[in-house]
Amino acid sequence: MSLGDILETEIQGEIARIREQAQTHADQIIAQAQERARTMLESRQRALHTDYAAGLTRARSAADLDANAQRLAAGDTLQVQAFQTAQTHLRQIPSLPEYPQVLAKLIQEALTALPNAQVIEAASSEHDAVRAALAQLGRHLELRANESVKTGVRLVGENGKTSVQNTLLGRLSAAQGELSAQVSRLLAEA
Incomplete structure (x- = not known):
């Protein structure tokens, strides 16, 4: 073999080795890139x-809040x-035949708070029932019209300095806060 052939064989071997190293290095780079x-x-x-998952949780929370708000609004x-x-x-x-008995109880309660009442006030449309109630109680008070006093009476003391109002609508209004909680509970159970 000639020197040229030997050199060429060596060069070819070196080229093959460099290619092999390059291929190994390229395979490593590709493997790292893939990883x-x-x-x-x-x-x-x-x-x-x-x-x-976070978006789904937020959407569910928003939906729950909206449903609760709608339920509260409906409840209100x-x-x-x-x-x-x-x-x-x-x-x-006041249009019921039993109204004088109801008024008698309201008047009696008001008289307990203001025993020396001189005047009783009520809406004009309720005067007959007030007279009947006073008769049941055996009491005589001056009866005056007061159209703002409906479904009950207002007793006025001497010289008009003191008064006590006892009406069904007033009782409902006074108890509304307490009743609201009960109504809310009943609505929630329904």
Whole structure:
């Protein structure tokens, strides 16, 4: 073999070795790039999954809040309607034949608070019932018209300095705070 052939064989061997090293190095670079890409992809998938879960949780919370707000609004509306219905029924009581007995109890309670009352006030439309109630109680008081006193009476003491009002509508209004809690509970149970 000639020197040229030997050199060429050596050069070819060196080229093959360099190619092999380059291929090994390229394979390592590709493997590292693939590993980084896989890690980045998994990381991004975890982040997207976490974002999706958080978004879903937020959406559920918002939906729950909205549902609760609507339920509260409906409950408030129903509660207002319940009190309006109660007021309507109480306004109809003076037309019932039993109203003088109801008034007698209201007057007796008011007299307990103001025993030396001189005047009794009531809406004009309720005067007959007030007279009947006073007769039941065996009491004689000056009866005056006061159109703001409906579904009950207002007793006025000497010289008009003191007064006590006892009406069905007034009682409902006074008890509304306490009754509201009970109405809310009943609405929640329904």
